[in-house]
Amino acid sequence: MSTTLRFGPELRRLRVEAGLTLTEFSIALNYDKGHLSKVERGERSASPELARRCDAFLGADGELQRLVTPETDSDSGTAESPAGPSRWLVGRRVVLSAGTGALIDLGLKVGGQALSSTDDPLLPSFRMQFDQLRKLGQSTAPKVLLPLLETQTHMIAGLAADARSVSRAPALLLASRFAEFTGWMAQEAGDRDAALGWTGEAAELARAGGDPYLGSYALVRRALVTMYGGDAAGTVALARRAQSSELPPRIRGLAAQREAQGHALVGNEVDCLRSLDRARELLASDDARNGAEPVIGTSHVSDPAAMSTGWCLHDLGRPKAAAEVLDREYLRLPPHALRTRARYGFRRSLAHAASGEVEHACAIAGDLLGVMPSVPSSTVNSDVRRLARELSRFRSSRPVRDLQPALARVLAPAHD
Numbered sequence: 001m002s003t004t005l006r007f008g009p010e011l012r013r014l015r016v017e018a019g020l021t022l023t024e025f026s027i028a029l030n031y032d033k034g035h036l037s038k039v040e041r042g043e044r045s046a047s048p049e050l051a052r053r054c055d056a057f058l059g060a061d062g063e064l065q066r067l068v069t070p071e072t073d074s075d076s077g078t079a080e081s082p083a084g085p086s087r088w089l090v091g092r093r094v095v096l097s098a099g100t101g102a103l104i105d106l107g108l109k110v111g112g113q114a115l116s117s118t119d120d121p122l123l124p125s126f127r128m129q130f131d132q133l134r135k136l137g138q139s140t141a142p143k144v145l146l147p148l149l150e151t152q153t154h155m156i157a158g159l160a161a162d163a164r165s166v167s168r169a170p171a172l173l174l175a176s177r178f179a180e181f182t183g184w185m186a187q188e189a190g191d192r193d194a195a196l197g198w199t200g201e202a203a204e205l206a207r208a209g210g211d212p213y214l215g216s217y218a219l220v221r222r223a224l225v226t227m228y229g230g231d232a233a234g235t236v237a238l239a240r241r242a243q244s245s246e247l248p249p250r251i252r253g254l255a256a257q258r259e260a261q262g263h264a265l266v267g268n269e270v271d272c273l274r275s276l277d278r279a280r281e282l283l284a285s286d287d288a289r290n291g292a293e294p295v296i297g298t299s300h301v302s303d304p305a306a307m308s309t310g311w312c313l314h315d316l317g318r319p320k321a322a323a324e325v326l327d328r329e330y331l332r333l334p335p336h337a338l339r340t341r342a343r344y345g346f347r348r349s350l351a352h353a354a355s356g357e358v359e360h361a362c363a364i365a366g367d368l369l370g371v372m373p374s375v376p377s378s379t380v381n382s383d384v385r386r387l388a389r390e391l392s393r394f395r396s397s398r399p400v401r402d403l404q405p406a407l408a409r410v411l412a413p414a415h416d
Contacts, residue, residue, distance in 0.1 A: 007051070007067040008042040014058045015040075018161045019168060024208045027201050028057050028157035028175075057158040123171055126156050130177060130294060137181070138300070138337045141376050142189035149185060153178040153198075157205065172209030176202045177294055180214070180221065187225060188339070190378035195225055216242040217251045217296055223258045227265065228379055235262030253282030254297045257308045264315035272312050280305035300337040301344075303329060311347055319354035326351055339375045342368050346383040353390040361391070362399035369406045384410055 015025050022040075026033035038044040046054075051065040058064070129152065137145055153175055160171035183198030199221045206214035223238035239262060242255035260275035283305050301307050310325030326348040333341050345368045353361035365387060372380070388407045394400045 005042055007046050007064065008040045010067060011046070011054055011058075011064060012040040014054075014060055014064070018058055020161055021208070023204065024157075024172070025057075025161070027204045027208070028154065028161060057154070057161050059161075122159060123156075123167060123174065126152070126159075126174060127294075130174065130181070134181060134294070134299065135336070137185060138339045139374060141374070142185040143376075146182065146185050146189060149178060149182040153182055153201075160209075169209045172205050173211055176205035176209060176211070176214055179205055180218070183221060187228075188377045188379060192225055192229075196222060213248055213251060214296075216244070216247050217254070220251065220255045220258050220297075223255075223262070227258065227261055228382055230265065232262045232265035235259070235265065249282045249285045250296055253279045253285075254304065256282060257305055260308060260312050261315070264312035267316060269316050272316060276305060276309050276312065279308065298340065300334055300340040301329075302332050307344060310351070311344075314347065314351045314354065319351045323348065323351035323355055323357070338371050339377060339380075342371060342375055342377060342380050343383075346380055346387060350383055350387045350390060353387060358391065358394045358397050359399045361387070362397075362403045366403055366406065369403075369410055372410050381411060 015022070020028070022033055022037060026036050035044065039046050039050070046064075046068055048065060048068055051068040054060065055064045133145065133149065133152070156171055156175040156178060160168045160175060179198050179202035183195045183202060186198055187195035199218045203215035203218040206212075219238045219242040223235045223242075226234040226238060236259050239255045239259035243252045243259070245252075247255075256275045256279035260272045260279060263269075263272035263275060283303075298304055306325065307329045310322045310329060313319070313322035313325060326344060330341070330344055330348055333344065335341075345364060349361045349364040349368070352358075352364065365384075372384075384407065388404075388411065391397075391400045391403070391407075
């Protein structure tokens with residue numbers, strides 16, 4: 001049998017031995033499920049790139065690639081492509097070590113010591129890295145973190161592929177959290193399609209790991225995308241689908257909060273305030289406060305329902321009341337959470353500007369504009385644009401004139 005015809009059956013054998021369904025495997029590789037199915041059946045040939053990725057995730061040590069690319073006479077016994085040696089032609093442990101090393105280069109160490117690929121188990125190390133990356137996301141540009149987050153997500157999914165059955169589910173669940181956070185960073189970078197794609201992958205990984213709930217939280221995340229797109233009806237519809245009584249209180253509370261924001265977009269005050277009441281009750285429950293780690297949703301806003309109330313009051317045309325709530329809640333944000341402070345700080349500035357407190361609004365925005373180069377955000381920029389339009393009504397104001405150049409720099413298209 002030719003090597004091309006042998007590749008499909010061998011790939012399927014290794015996948016089944018790893019305990020992965022075709023769906024799980026396609027998510028881990030970020031490849032289309034239908035394409036992989038045809039490859040396994042021998043209806044499509046595998047590219048060297050696909051073979052390399054299969055090798056890495058299944059720990060085949062180059063065997064699959066050798067079924068696609070002839071071996072060389074090199075001492076290592078591995079093949080090289082015309083473009084040079086593949087970085088994937090290494091064992092699984094080396095791949096994991098390389099990923100950990102990338103984090104160590106950023107100063108992310110656990111307990112003051114560098115992690116080693118020989119540590120057993122590896123999963124707790126990746127769990128600590130998730131917390132570190134989430135914290136780093138508060139003070140780092142999304143485009144800097146995205147390549148690392150994507151790599152770590154694939155690595156942990158790969159770890160699940162050859163893990164013992166008892167540890168496969170925790171690995172898949174952690175991979176799902178990495179994927180969800182990757183989606184959020186993609187949204188912050190302004191890539192809506194990537195944000196939705198990674199959010200979908202997070203839901204699939206969670207289901208594969210035995211968590212039926214994160215898929216519902218994915219609806220809340222999708223509702224955030226539609227909200228920033230100005231689609232009120234879509235936001236409400238998605239958020240309502242994530243409020244089944246069978247879901248954990250925190251997910252239902254975050255969904256109710258998102259529904260309120262959707263209602264506020266079209267000025268539906270009654271349904272907005274009703275949804276906020278529901279969110280407040282759910283998020284204040286003991287079950288929501290003492291849920292599973294890592295925390296789903298924001299981990300830097302101590303009272304999400306209260307902060308969302310201030311957010312919604314502005315959209316409902318009550319800027320003075322919004323400013324009062326946002327002023328109070330903003331003081332409770334941790335100093336290191338620059339991204340979160342920018343998000344709610346500009347909304348706070350917008351509320352003060354709409355209340356006619358122009359000088360105060362400019363003072364708030366001026367402090368925030370200084371940190372925006374460190375934490376660029378597509379979502380925050382939507383409120384910066386609204387603020388610029390609001391302030392344009394007060395062109396004769398000296399604080400407004402002084403602020404305009406800095407506003408323009410933040411909103412100017414980025415050039416690579």
